[in-house]
Amino acid sequence: MGRAPCCDKTKVKRGPWSPEEDSKLRGYIEKYGNGGNWISFPLKAGLRRCGKSCRLRWLNYLRPNIKHGDFSEEEDMIIFSLFAAIGSRWSIIAAHLPGRTDNDIKNYWNTKLRKKLMSSSSSSHSSSAMTSPFLNPNSQDVKRPSTTISPSSYNPYFENPTKALISNIDGFEADNHQIFPFVNPNYPQDISLSESSNNNISGTSGFSLNHNMCGHYSNHNNFSSDVSGNRSEIIMKQEEIMMLMMIDNHIDQRTKGYDGDFTQGYYSNYINGHGDLKQMISGTGTNSNINMGGSGSESASSSSSISNLAENKSSGSLLQHKCLPYFYS
DNA sequence: AACGGTCTCAACCGCGGATGG
């Protein structure tokens, strides 16, 4: 048995709102508010509409200070970086873009930004069609943690908006100091703004990777060896990093517990010349160095496909800490 | 001008979580 409908669909009007209905809705709310109850609102306001429809119309269209029209490049960048950090939590993203609604941002992402990112990422690889797991319709079962995250607790953008620019994606200009807020919001304690040079991997152009805040990364042999010397081989394009962060975030959702080894494995493969994101996603090719979590004797090499990794929810070694490295240039 | 394909975005749907009795 399904859930009871919120109203009798046969007795309410549906579809686009007329100017008269808008005026009624706006007028009533400006005078009385919604009375704390949207379900009974239509009756009081004299509207033949479902309460949920009234709420949606108000929040997404009629509410004061709603911004309509094109998104600015700065807004694009904010959306990019927040999506990379927290995924499709549109309401949280919207909270950081004054005047924009979650619905607006969701539509904008689905129709414009996603394509922008895809074209940017695929152009950086020899493979023509880049596939990302977070675009997979089968990923609808992903459930988000319900915790409310204070934006300033995980995203340095809010301390200095100019730091959050994402460069080199479809012509975005790089600032001298950019901070990529690609961090796992569930683990703000892993974040540090330290610029300690000991554990930085410096690219000769573009960015450096600070993983100092994440012991898991710095303890890994492959990774450490690069930290101590062979730096030139780990340079990755920023859009590739961004894609990785998104994948990392996606797997984290799927497994509800994942310690960041996928990204690390990808780095290892990248260093070894096997780093092809498309292969990592499909599980083909030579990239076999994916550790399913844990450390020492608990480690077990496994299939490298993202889907396998994502579905491996039974691994006892999943999850000590989840963390994403911090990127800045 | 007519047509068909694609894109956009307002609106809908159903679910999970919060809340209160």
Place this chain on the structure above:
DNA sequence: CCCATCCGCGGTTGAGACCGT
């Protein structure tokens, strides 16, 4: 605790706009 109700969210839909032929 349990249950009913409501809210808010994210995914999806479909009408109309737009565009290319």
